[in-house]
Every structure is written in structure tokens, then in C-alpha cells.
Amino acid sequence: MLATQKLPTAHQRRGGCPAGSQRATRARCVRVMAAHPAAYAWIEEHLGSKVVKESLVSSSGWSSAYVVDTQDGKRYFVKTALGRDEAMFKGEALGLQAMYDTNTMRIPKVFHYGPLAGAGRGGSFIVMEHLDMARGRLAMRELGRRLALMHLAVPKEEHAAAGQFGFPVDNTIGGTPQANGWMSDWVVFLRDRRLMPQLKMAGDSRLMRMGEKLCSNLSSHFEGIEVKPSILHGDLWSGNIGAVGEEPTIFDPACYYGHHEAEFGMSWCAGFSPDFYAAYHELIPCAPGFEQRAEIYRLYHYLNHLNLFGDSYYSQCASILQRLT
Incomplete structure (x- = not known):
């Protein structure tokens, strides 16, 4: 809901405008993994490297977003939503793919979405390509x-x-x-x-x-x-x-x-x-x-x-x- 172009990783918020009552979360690095471990377990199993660091870049009433670094130097963008099933991120994943298929815009590639197995009140997550927009020049x-x-x-x-x-x-x-x-x-x-x-x-x-x-x-x-x-x-x-x-x-x-x-x-x-x-x-x-x-x-x-x-x-x-x- 808040403008994000000034953050190093901007693709993290859904629906809204700065005038909304959305809560901003300043980007910060943490050593203890705050997002649900199921998301990182999927990365480690399917993308082949251990998660070593995350940066929380946004938090809203319906999801939280993280930049995730792995041991082999790769970086991913992860969103989690506690209390929401995977339908929310399925819609996002299919939407990104539909736009990607037009070959007109730079759209982040989606690697996976699914349920947060073991989350106390249920939830879901999505893993996608991290886009570095820190030095981008929007015309x-x-x-x-x-x-x-x-x-x-x-x-x-x-x-x-x-x-x-x-x-x-x-x-x-x-x-x-x-x-x-x-x-x-x-x-x-x-x-x-x-x-x-x-x-x-x-x-x-x-x-x-x-x-x-x-x-x-x-x-x-x-x-x-x-x-x-x-x-x-x-x-x-x-x-x-x-x-x-x-x-x-x-x-x-x-x-x-x-x-x-x-x-x-x-x-x-x-x-x-x-x-x-x-x-x-x-x-x-x-x-x-x-x-x-x-x-x-x-x-x-x-x-x-x-x-x-x-x-x-x-x-x-x-x-x-x-x-x-």
C-alpha cells in the first residue's frame, strides 16, 4: 500500500495507496528466520542452496515479504500469508505468468507457490525471482x-x-x-x-x-x-x-x-x-x-x-x- 520504488526490493505490496492506513515496515536484516520455515525448506530442497539471510521489506494486513539470500550467492523474493490458503498466491502466480507471456514487460519469474505446512493457523507462500530495482531508471x-x-x-x-x-x-x-x-x-x-x-x-x-x-x-x-x-x-x-x-x-x-x-x-x-x-x-x-x-x-x-x-x-x-x- 505504500510507495516502494526507493526500496532496493520493490515488488512486495498489494493493492493500495500511500493515503491508506497501511503500516510500513522498514527493511531490516535478521539472522533468525522470521518467515515460516516451510518456505525456506522448499528453497533449499528445490533451488539447491541453504538460506543464510533474510531481509523483511514489507508487512501488511494480509502478507509479509522478504528478500532471501542463499549460500551460493543467489537471491529470491518470498511472500508469506498466515491464515490464508494458497489461492491468494495462486492468483498472483498465474497473473505474473500471463503478463510474462506477453513478452512486453520485465515480469518476475515465479518458482513456486504453496501452503505453509505446519503453520498453526494455516497459510501460504510464494517464491519468485528477485528483481534489483535499486539502480533502475524508470522512463x-x-x-x-x-x-x-x-x-x-x-x-x-x-x-x-x-x-x-x-x-x-x-x-x-x-x-x-x-x-x-x-x-x-x-x-x-x-x-x-x-x-x-x-x-x-x-x-x-x-x-x-x-x-x-x-x-x-x-x-x-x-x-x-x-x-x-x-x-x-x-x-x-x-x-x-x-x-x-x-x-x-x-x-x-x-x-x-x-x-x-x-x-x-x-x-x-x-x-x-x-x-x-x-x-x-x-x-x-x-x-x-x-x-x-x-x-x-x-x-x-x-x-x-x-x-x-x-x-x-x-x-x-x-x-x-x-x-x-
Whole structure:
């Protein structure tokens, strides 16, 4: 939830913005292994070297992240989540792979995800490639160009290739479940898989009344445009963006196949520059009604922040709904 580009290892947080009430944990090296030993046992058995050090780089309400050094000089990125089964990291792993398969962005390679065997209240972990972003130079124009290429990539997933919206598994947006069951109609998907679940979770009668009114007229915002499934990062804000050398990278996704414009739902804390948008729209021209749809996509993420962090996000949700209805 906090900006991470200044840390040596940035790919560690899920869903959110610096304004959220997320707790930051300063990176520190520890000799006693604080993460669950099952994760390190897997590394030692399958990647061939003993874990000698870890650095805790973040901690949230749903996961903790570590940089792990092994005896043979290799480095890995490990995330653990106590009390959550492996479905959360399965969604992350499949999302990273889907973006990786487009050959457009520098995406960390996933080695393994699985349950934390022996954890008292259950849990899961994921092991992936460590990306050194300490000396990376992020160019916004190149990020915009690469993101457009990712959105234009022909999906390898058969349902998406056939024009359906969703993802092979449900995943999470921050700590919130995100349903991804396949649908052929984007407007119905947006209503039933995104907006309405968040409105119901908020449990506020005023927001629900305005939300139902918006949803009843949602199709009017998509008249005259063609929506095709693109692989979306799904949670693209500044803390999930970095660079390895000169190459942009994105990580900590909440992936699904959806309308490419939905990628900008977190633009309010992404720091995208005019150069970014110019490069993006050179490849994917801005369609009529973009600004109104952008409000709808921002609403989804503001509602999620309301549900995760509380009433400080209520006014943004209400204001967007008032403007749209």
C-alpha cells in the first residue's frame, strides 16, 4: 500500500495507496528466520542452496515479504500469508505468468507457490525471482509504450482468446476477494464481478442506491466502442511499478482479462505523466467517453479502499457516483 520504488526490493505490496492506513515496515536484516520455515525448506530442497539471510521489506494486513539470500550467492523474493490458503498466491502466480507471456514487460519469474505446512493457523507462500530495482531508471514514455503493447497482446488463455472476460482463478485486490468467473459481456462483468460486490461489501444504503442507478445505465457509457479482453495488471499504482536497469517492470498484480481502460482505475496514485499517456495512446488511441469510463474504473478502486481502510474514502465514492448518476 505504500510507495516502494526507493526500496532496493520493490515488488512486495498489494493493492493500495500511500493515503491508506497501511503500516510500513522498514527493511531490516535478521539472522533468525522470521518467515515460516516451510518456505525456506522448499528453497533449499528445490533451488539447491541453504538460506543464510533474510531481509523483511514489507508487512501488511494480509502478507509479509522478504528478500532471501542463499549460500551460493543467489537471491529470491518470498511472500508469506498466515491464515490464508494458497489461492491468494495462486492468483498472483498465474497473473505474473500471463503478463510474462506477453513478452512486453520485465515480469518476475515465479518458482513456486504453496501452503505453509505446519503453520498453526494455516497459510501460504510464494517464491519468485528477485528483481534489483535499486539502480533502475524508470522512463514514463517507455512504461506507457510497454503497457500498451501488453494490452494489445493476443491472449494465450483460450477463454480470453475467444472474447471472454475474467481469469482462470479468482484472486484478490489488496486483501479483498476478486471474483473472475468468465463472462462474454464486459458491461455485465463490470457490474456483477466488480462494482456490485464492492457496493454490497460497503453496506451503505446511500452508496447502494446510487450504485444501482449507475449499474442500470452502465451500458450507455460503452456505446459505440469495441471492448476486447486485454491482460490487465489490475492494481497498477506507483508502488507496483519499477525498473530493472532501463526496462520497466510491474509486479504484485490482481490480474484478469478486461477492458484495457480499466487499467487506469488506480491512476489517482500512479503518478502517470503526460509522456506516459502520449506513448500509450500512440498505440491505443483514446476512445470517445474515456473520461466518464475512467470515473467508473476509479470508483471500483475507491470502493475497495473504503472496504479495506474505512470511511476516509467514502467522500470519493459518493462524489463519483453523484457525477455519474
